[in-house]
Amino acid sequence: MQKHIKIYLLLLYFTLLLPSLAFAIDVQLSGIQVTTTTDNLLLSLKVEGAFNEKLEEAVLNGIPATFSFFIHLSRERTLWADEQIVELKVTHTLKYHNLKNHYIIKKSWQDNKPVIAESFDEAKKMMSEINGLTIIPLKKLLKENRYQITAKAELNKVKLPFLLNYILFFASLWDFETEWHSYEFIY
């Protein structure tokens, strides 16, 4: 009987999760670089493979797409749990303006100021890259300490018009979520 229950639960699991697995995209974070200015610690990174054909089509059809970047900074400690110093979430939102035939990108870490991109490639580049994101003032870091930056990116659920987002509840067409990537450095 227990066996039967397990089988049923397994079937249910696959029934509910199969669509997600089927539409999963292989997206990676790359180019993680940590630089400093005189005052701040800056981060640059890039999402690769985020735009597939379907997502591009959705964007060109006016569906806004939002990338979320999760960035954690922690100080490594021996014989002790690492100290979590910073937890950041920044978003990049892309929207195509069909009348003017340009792309509007808004970045949360740049006060959501709209930036126009005349071409899709430019827009994709702007969406996928973070350049010079201020993580923390340098004065908050301890010298000669080992730090670790971990980051991941994910595509928020595409906001479909009116009822479609509920009708297509199970069809997570463009969801992606990268693995956590880490970068260690000694300040």
Added chain:
Amino acid sequence: MNLFTKRLSRKTPESEAAIAMRRNKYKNPTISESPDNRRRRKRDFIIIGIVVAIVTLLSFFTVKALQFNSDIPVSNMVLMFILININMLLVVLLIFLVFRNLIKLIYERRKKVEGSKLRTKLVATFIALTLLPSTVLFFFSLHFITSSIEFWFQIPIDQSLDNSLAVGRNIYKLVEDNNTFFLDKAAYQIVSRDLLSNKNKKELSNYTQVVQRAFNLNVVEIYNAGFKRQTVSVDSKLGNKIFTPLTEEAFQTGIHRKTDTWAVSENFDGGEVIRNISAIPFGATEDEIKGFVVISVLLPQDLVKNLASISKGVEEYQQMKMLKQPVQFTYYIILTVVALLVVFCAIWFGMYLSKSITIPIMELAEGTRRVAGGDLTYNINVVADDEIKTLVDSFNKMTRDLRFSRKELELSARELFEKNIEIDEKRRYMEIVLNNVSTGVVSLDARGLVATANHSAEKMLDIDAAAIIKKSYKHILKNQHNELVDEIYDRFWNKREESLSRALNMTIEGLPKSFKVNFNSLKDDAGRQIGLVMVFDDMTELEKAQRMAAWREVARRIAHEVKNPLTPISLSAQRLKRKYKQIIDDPVFEECTQTIIDHTELIKNLINEFAKFARFPTANPEPCELPPIIHETIALYKEGLPNIAFSTHIPDNVPILLLDRQQIKQTLINLIDNAIASIRTQGRISLTIEFGTNEKTIKLVVADTGSGISDVLKPSLFEPDFTTKKSGMGLGLAIVSTIISDHKGKIHVEDNDPHGAKFVIEFPV
């Protein structure tokens, strides 16, 4: 979940027993329905009811949420996800229950459980009836959805929207192109007239106003190379509305883009301001830039709204188009789920309905079987509220009535049995009475056939009751009284007389018997003749005793009356002889007197014999042995009768009897005398004692090989006056009979084989 688990874990009674009703299955069979089955069925029904209710409720809430909350936050999305998952779970549970029941039904059918065939038919019919319209409806809906969606996208709205979009784009392009043209001209004039130099500030301002007014532009601005606005001219129609200067970033973006002109849009007073920028001189590189000309055109609010509407419409249409397949697919899934739900609900309902029909039927079948087997306590407990209930109630009432009737019958049977026992006891009592009365009783039925004969009748008439039952009464009378037979028939069957009494003399086993027979008609309460009863009284011994008493009285009187004159006669004759012997010398005289004397003596002897008979003393029995008496008696004759052979056969175990020795000896002498008398030349006389250990009588048989006794003489053999001798009064056997009677014994005569007579004396032990 616990319930679910229990339902999964429970072994069905069908698998254990039904294996029975099946057992019952229907264990018991017990096709009867057990409380466990009823409980399980009720639980299934409750579960399916709850599942359907929950699915309906959840579906309702989900649909409500979809319709009215198009912008549900993430938390609500999660909630909806949970609801839908629960919904799915319940649907799966419903499917599981349905399939479980289907498999169970197939299993029962293979096991040939009673009622499974009918249930299978009903379920199959229900499934067919459900599947047919559901399938038709499903495929029609599928086709309808497909057609509708295809139809929506077949309408040539694509082109219209593209055209609208093109119009919108052209408006922007037209504005941009116009502005570019004016920018080019303005930049040229500014460079050629060197209006950016500090000395020409006023002229620059004037030129700006001229350009604004001449080209009917809304706003014309001039910036220097340091991105600082030098002058601005605003259309008077805009009133006093302030146009903020552009930021350095707006210029930098254009410079980096390396195009001749670039634009910045801003919302302004409900409309949209398109601000086109170009470097001075027009198309200059970053190093050559001396300043910037900005020409702004305000698109009115209505136009902006219309353009936005076009943009949104195109976007939504394209999104719809893009999501056509997934939406279609989702509709298919929803339709399939609903259709399956309907089908499974219908199947479940079919199963429930079939159970509600088959279970009472199986109960009824089981009940009928049990009732036929004699179990009237069987009661069907089926909960129903339709005609099935009427049927079940009727069956229960029938069994209840049968039960009551049987109890009454059993009571009646018991009473009847008790009455029969009573009657039987009475009958047996009557039989005992009849068998123990000394009179013989024979009953005849209405046809004159023997119905019963008691023991005394059997013994008296020497008949076997079993042999003459159902035979004519003529057999009882041994065909000796044909006139009487006819008379009986005539009187009782023809004339319907009540009774008749007759004295009959019959020879039974060679012995004369005297009976007094009473014939009485048997009638029932209604007066109908149902037979005849014959009562036989054996009068033989009584008559014999009466005759003996009469003879004794005769003998006493004769002795008294006759003997007295004889002595004077004899004395007188002797005196005559003596006195006149010398006087009358006549031989005749002598002879006559002597004859008188002799015959007087003879008569005297006879009289003495009579007197002796009359005065015969009663026996005085004492314990003594019989064999010595026999030997003594034979010894008296043996020597004197050489022509006769005497023999004795005496067993060793002869018991001591109560006998009057002298009288028994006298009896033997009389019998041997008679035997000797019957043997003319040579013969044999044997005395035999027959005694069995279990017998209650001892037999003494005196047999001879003489002339024997004819059947005619046998009836009066033991009466006085019977003799075959020339002398004697024939009292010998009468005396023998008297002695034997005094010893409570019996004597009778039989023919000896091959010839002669055989007297059999029976003494009680």
